[in-house]
Amino acid sequence: xxxxxxxxxxxxxxxxxxxxxxxxxxxxxxxxxxxxxxxxxxxxxxxxxxxxxxxxxxxxxxxxxxxxxxxxxxxxxxxxxxxxxxxxxxxxxxxxxxxxxxxxxxxxxxxxxxxxxxxxxxxxxxxxxxxxxxxxxxxxxxxxxxxxxxxxxxxxxxxxxxxxxxxxxxxxxxxxxxxxxxxxxxxxxxxxxxxxxxxxxxxxxxxxxxxxxxxxxxxxxxxxxxxxxxxxxxxxxxxxxxxxxxxxxxxxxxxxxxxxxxxxxxxxxxxxxxxxxxxxxxxxxxxxxxxxxxxxxxxxxxxxxxxxxxxxxxxxxxxxxxxxxxxxxxxxxxxxxxxxxxxxxxxxxxxx
Ligand SMILES: C[S@@+](CC[C@H](N)C(=O)[O-])C[C@H]1O[C@@H](n2cnc3c(N)ncnc32)[C@H](O)[C@@H]1O
Numbered sequence: 001x002x003x004x005x006x007x008x009x010x011x012x013x014x015x016x017x018x019x020x021x022x023x024x025x026x027x028x029x030x031x032x033x034x035x036x037x038x039x040x041x042x043x044x045x046x047x048x049x050x051x052x053x054x055x056x057x058x059x060x061x062x063x064x065x066x067x068x069x070x071x072x073x074x075x076x077x078x079x080x081x082x083x084x085x086x087x088x089x090x091x092x093x094x095x096x097x098x099x100x101x102x103x104x105x106x107x108x109x110x111x112x113x114x115x116x117x118x119x120x121x122x123x124x125x126x127x128x129x130x131x132x133x134x135x136x137x138x139x140x141x142x143x144x145x146x147x148x149x150x151x152x153x154x155x156x157x158x159x160x161x162x163x164x165x166x167x168x169x170x171x172x173x174x175x176x177x178x179x180x181x182x183x184x185x186x187x188x189x190x191x192x193x194x195x196x197x198x199x200x201x202x203x204x205x206x207x208x209x210x211x212x213x214x215x216x217x218x219x220x221x222x223x224x225x226x227x228x229x230x231x232x233x234x235x236x237x238x239x240x241x242x243x244x245x246x247x248x249x250x251x252x253x254x255x256x257x258x259x260x261x262x263x264x265x266x267x268x269x270x271x272x273x274x275x276x277x278x279x280x281x282x283x284x285x286x287x288x289x290x291x292x293x294x295x296x297x298x299x300x301x302x303x304x305x306x307x308x309x310x311x312x313x314x315x316x317x318x319x320x321x322x323x324x325x326x327x328x329x330x331x332x333x334x335x336x337x338x339x340x341x342x343x344x345x346x347x348x349x350x351x352x
Pocket of ligand 1: 073137
């Protein structure tokens with residue numbers, strides 16, 4: 001039992017990654033009009049440390065928000081940057097709580113946001129029926145808040161990502177959340193992309209991202225460290241924004257200059273699809289199925305391509321599986337097993 005608790009605690013610690021304000025700003029600038037008159041929920045966010053809360057509180061009027069709700073899970077080990085008043089003066093609580101803002105007044109009319117007159121409600125979740133921790137996004141009280149929300153924006157716990165996104169979809173919510181691109185190969189997530197119910201946000205498409213972590217978090221990977229203010233950070237690869245809010249970039253057609261040739265684009269041993277090494281190498285004139293890297297999704301325009309499958313999980317492109325080949329495997333080229341691929345097709349292949 002003790003071990004079980006320890007493992008659960010270790011797992012929970014792995015979820016303590018705090019998003020930088022600049023990463024939030026870079027992404028949110030693509031969605032302005034979506035937020036007017038809306039209730040925003042940040043449901044994995046301690047308002048005393050979350051930059052998501054900070055972002056929406058400071059831009060409450062600029063975005064024309066109706067309401068901002070922020071809920072915090074039990075325990076909150078890292079203090080955030082300087083917090084907007086009145087929160088800086090407020091004794092941070094380590095217990096689950098929520099903050100609800102319906103109004104941010106600019107009393108002196110100087111354009112600066114004055115948060116001294118906002119309405120704050122803090123309430124402990126008395127969830128005694130279920131086994132869930134207080135403030136858990138799956139708890140009854142948090143689900144009631146979810147129902148009230150129009151848009152959910154946060155960086156949820158990575159260890160619960162699939163469940164988290166499934167809940168948003170089940171409650172038909174609009175959302176903008178941080179996740180890892182590799183989660184797309186999961187059977188819970190891939191279909192959402194194939195059906196154009198979820199897509200990637202525009203601001204992150206390569207490299208790694210810096211997240212603050214608790215002081216006792218192991219800093220043993222490359223690129224981790226302690227900044228000039230003594231705050232511990234790690235760098236994470238594969239970070240992306242997952243959303244169902246429309247944005248301009250996903251309607252920008254990818255300019256393609258390569259043409260198909262059997263030599264340059266071999267067909268897989270086990271799938272009736274050609275291998276395309278890089279997204280920019282997609283031949284503009286090929287009518288059939290093509291295997292592309294998962295990062296194709298950074299450039300995906302739904303008016304240009306259809307996503308028809310993904311190899312290596314429960315959603316194989318059955319009709320493309322070459323007879324006698326093993327199901328659910330990655331693609332092979334001349335006997336060599338390749339990394340998993342998205343299978344796509346042009347909607348309007350060029351006729352040259
Ligand atoms: C990746 S961190 C991100 C924190 C914050 N959203 C941010 O971006 O800075 C995920 C947060 O979710 C919290 N959390 C973990 N499990 C949760 C659950 N079941 N329900 C709600 N929050 C949870 C963790 O305590 C952690 O603070």
